[in-house]
Amino acid sequence: MTDPYKTLKAEVIRVTDETSNIKSFLLKPAQKFSFKTGQFVQFTVPGIGEAPFTPSSSHFKKDEIEITIMKAGRVTSKIHELKPKDVIGIRGPLGKGYPLEEFEGKEILILGGGVGMAPLRCLLLSLLEEKDKYGRLLLLYGSKTPGDIVYAGQFADWEKRGAEIYRSVDRCDTGEWKEKKGVVTCLFEGLKLNPDNGVAVVCGPPIMMKFGTMKLLEVGYKPENIYLSMEKNMSCGIGKCGHCACGKYFACKDGPVFKYSVVKDIEGIWD
Amino acid sequence: MKFIDKKDFMGFVSALSADADIFYPKVSADTSDWAKWQTGDKFSLDGHRTILPVKYFFYSPQENLRAKKRRPAIIFGARGCDTRGLELLKKIYLDDPEDPYFRKDILMFTADCTSAHPDCFCSALGERPRAEKDFDLNFSPLGDGYLIEAGSEKGKEILRKNSERLEDASETHKKELLNMRAATEKTVNGQNNGVTLDMQKLKEKIETRNAAFENYGKTCVSCSACTTVCPACFCFFLSEGAENKIRYADSCQLPGYARVAGGGNPKKELISRFMHRFGCKFSWRPSMHNNLGCTGCGRCIAGCQGKINFKEALIAVSKS
Structure with missing residues (x-):
């Protein structure tokens, strides 16, 4: 019997500073590692602990995976100390990813905030890889300040490959910002969308997910066409330990991607 | 035989x-x-x-x-x-x-x-x-x-x-x-005075915030005795040992149970944790596993440090 708690060794190949508190880690697993976009892995720092992350690299890449991580707690602080050649563990892939087959032929709106761009980058890269299968592809991305934008150097390339990109920052204290100012929902202003034949995917801090979802509903998206990546305390990752309970669902096994129509009546989903 | x-x-x-x-x-x-x-x-x-x-x-x-x-x-x-x-x-x-x-x-x-x-x-x-x-x-x-x-x-x-x-x-x-x-x-x-609870009705009642929860949850001290002695509570926390993973029994009644990195915690309020246990036992597990999460053994009542009678709480919720 395979042991679902056993980790696969992976070597750190490259560490990229994305912002002052966000880094991307390019990992080479000891064997080929397949996952679907939106699925997550448990990142194990041996002897320290585990934390769940959705890879930010395309699911078409099997030899290496990249994971973008914000320093936010005990385990992520240790992860931020990692250097190339360090060996860590990954466990997964876990959960259900984005149902890409349901997105085919549709306009896809990706709404991201802050480090929530990490799983969305995986989605975006996977969609761009097979761009012809999908309709118009829009990315609306908000961050606190220009300095907090993750993957800052990559947006131009995504645009070139066919994504429409709109960005906002909450504020810009220093330097110059020629794009929109305001919380991410301000990007909807004047934007022509096709919610009747479109899906929206949201990932970001809980408050942004809440208001982002409200905005999507306001502009005409149906609850069953809004996909949310739920951040919960996932410990076992396989639907046994109970921590990630999201009402009757276990976010690790039944999610982490949920349609808004499925979770909308669960108390505390935005907390 | x-x-x-x-x-x-x-x-x-x-x-x-x-x-x-x-x-x-x-x-x-x-x-x-x-x-x-x-x-x-x-x-x-x-x-x-x-x-x-x-x-x-x-x-x-x-x-x-x-x-x-x-x-x-x-x-x-x-x-x-x-x-x-x-x-x-x-x-x-x-x-x-x-x-x-x-x-x-x-x-x-x-x-x-x-x-x-x-x-x-x-x-x-x-x-x-x-x-x-x-x-x-x-x-x-x-x-x-x-x-x-x-x-x-x-x-x-x-x-x-x-x-x-x-x-x-x-x-x-x-x-x-x-x-x-x-x-x-x-x-x-x-x-039990011949009481038989209507489990379907109880399931519906338990899914919404109810004054009976507030009332019975008042003396809860989040000690987790109820989940520790429960024959159907299954939660654990997976941690890293020197060579292997270590599994610790955990409890939805503890404040850090649902906390995520960065401090977000959907179960910060004691009453939400108190309700979580009822939701899990009488609504979510029946829905997802076709199994009640309560056996009626009353061990939680015997173990409760806040002297909460869970049976009475259930009856109160179902009557509300």
Whole structure:
């Protein structure tokens, strides 16, 4: 019997500073590692602990995976100390990813905030890889300040490959910002969308997910066409330990991607 | 159905101990808890549930997740509430991907309750004070012996191997069995005033915030005794050991249970954690696992440091 708690060794190949508190880690697993976009892995720092992350690299890449991580707690602080050649563990892939087959032929709106761009980058890269299968592809991305934008150097390339990109920052204290100012929902202003034949995917801090979802509903998206990546305390990752309970669902096994129509009546989903 | 005389019972236990570790309910003062059988120990299967449920035989409250060499085990005297709790635990732990550390080498030799703990309320959930399935052998205590029913091939095999100690159950034994079972049911029913909760109605009520929760949750101190002694609570926390993962029993009643990195916590409020336990037991597990998360054993009532009577809370919620 395979042991679902056993980790696969992976070597750190490259560490990229994305912002002052966000880094991307390019990992080479000891064997080929397949996952679907939106699925997550448990990142194990041996002897320290585990934390769940959705890879930010395309699911078409099997030899290496990249994971973008914000320093936010005990385990992520240790992860931020990692250097190339360090060996860590990954466990997964876990959960259900984005149902890409349901997105085919549709306009896809990706709404991201802050480090929530990490799983969305995986989605975006996977969609761009097979761009012809999908309709118009829009990315609306908000961050606190220009300095907090993750993957800052990559947006131009995504645009070139066919994504429409709109960005906002909450504020810009220093330097110059020629794009929109305001919380991410301000990007909807004047934007022509096709919610009747479109899906929206949201990932970001809980408050942004809440208001982002409200905005999507306001502009005409149906609850069953809004996909949310739920951040919960996932410990076992396989639907046994109970921590990630999201009402009757276990976010690790039944999610982490949920349609808004499925979770909308669960108390505390935005907390 | 077979019958074993009580004077032959310890010889039967002794014979089984050659191949397995034996655990039994050891009585001390007015209660009982699990003990490992040693040569010379004597025990009876009369009475009611132990303080702790059987779940910790199947996984440890603190466990290094690595392959272990150990003898198979036989648990004598688990009650219906234990097997009902175990039914849910198996659905969780053995569902794909299967947890390889959840023990599958334990035989369940259950026993009918012949009395009830004052907190027992299985009858209020529509259950009976005995195991009706999921046992290898079930023992029904009668005056001078036990009626034995086999519930698995392994159980049948053990009865075959020990046939010299057993006799076929007589009509008198079967009559005594019905009387004993009726008497215990009457005891449990009596202490629950004949209440049987409408589980569907309860499920609907439990999904919304309810004044009864606020009222009964007032004295909760988030100590997690209720989940620790519950035969159906399954939560754990996976941690890193030096070489293997370590699993610790965890509780939805503890403040850090749902906290995520960065400090977000959907279960920060005590009342939301108090409600979480009811939601899990009476709504979510029935929906997702087709199994109640409560067995009516009342261990949570006995263990509660805030003197919360969960049975009364359930009745209050269903009446609200």
